[in-house]
Amino acid sequence: MSLTKSLLLVALATGLLLLIPLVAMQYTTEVNWTFSDFVFAAVVLFGAGSTFVLIARMGTNGTYRLAAGVGVVAGLLLVWANAAVGLVGSEHNLANLLYGAVLLVALGGAIAARFRPLGTSNAMFAAALTYVAVTVIALFVWKPTGAAAEPSVYLVNVLVANGVFATLWAVSGWLFRRATNAHQQLA
Structure with a gap:
């Protein structure tokens, strides 16, 4: 399929996905998106x-x-998730900006590797490690207050949620590594 057709399909899928909250807003007050929410999405x-x-x-x-x-x-x-509710504290917590480093490591590493499977695998593993490091740093920077002050519940929620995200990056790295092996077997 041509690049133009692929991008048109992405645009169509984006539009269809945005219809979900638009229609939901007609039937419930629980969904209340602004114009900027739709633009961001x-x-x-x-x-x-x-x-x-x-x-x-x-x-x-x-x-x-x-x-x-x-x-x-x-x-x-x-x-x-970071924009909607924040990964540490609320979405307004400045510690959440640290997670931008994960995207920079992943994309920057993949670009540096010219998207070759082995180099991109390393970039995804580095992103997973960066994710873990950012979570640890964010936990030291931000101390919960108010309703989130119950340390054991807070810590478990943050660790489980962030563990899932870090695992996604590691799975991507593992799959790129497998793609490297498949590519080498074809050569």
């Missing part, structure tokens, strides 16, 4: 879809494309 969804399309085209096998998909989903979820 459109940019993030279209950006993630376009990124996947561009990276997946560089792969030679399904494992590479799956690895790219997992990596893009990890980035999408990181941005979405």
Whole structure:
């Protein structure tokens, strides 16, 4: 499929996904998106879809494309969760800005590796480690107050949620590593 058609499909999927909250707003007051919420969601969804399309085209096998998909989903979820509720504290907590380093490591490493499977695998593993390091640093920077002050509940929630995100980056790295092996067997 041509790049133009692929990007049109991403745009169509983005539009269809944005219809979900738009329709929900007609039936419930629980969903209350502003115009800026729709713009943010459109940019993030279209950006993630376009990124996947561009990276997946560089792969030679399904494992590479799956690895790219997992990596893009990890980035999408990181941005979405951080903007919606924050990964440490609320979305307004400045410690959450540290998670931008994870995206820089993942994308910067993949670009430096020219999206070759082995180098991109290393970039995804580095992103997973960066994710863990940022979480630890953020936990030292931010001390919960108010309703979130119950330390054991707070700590478990943060560790489990952030552990899932870090695992997504590691799975992407593992899949890129498998794509490297599949690529070498074809050569």
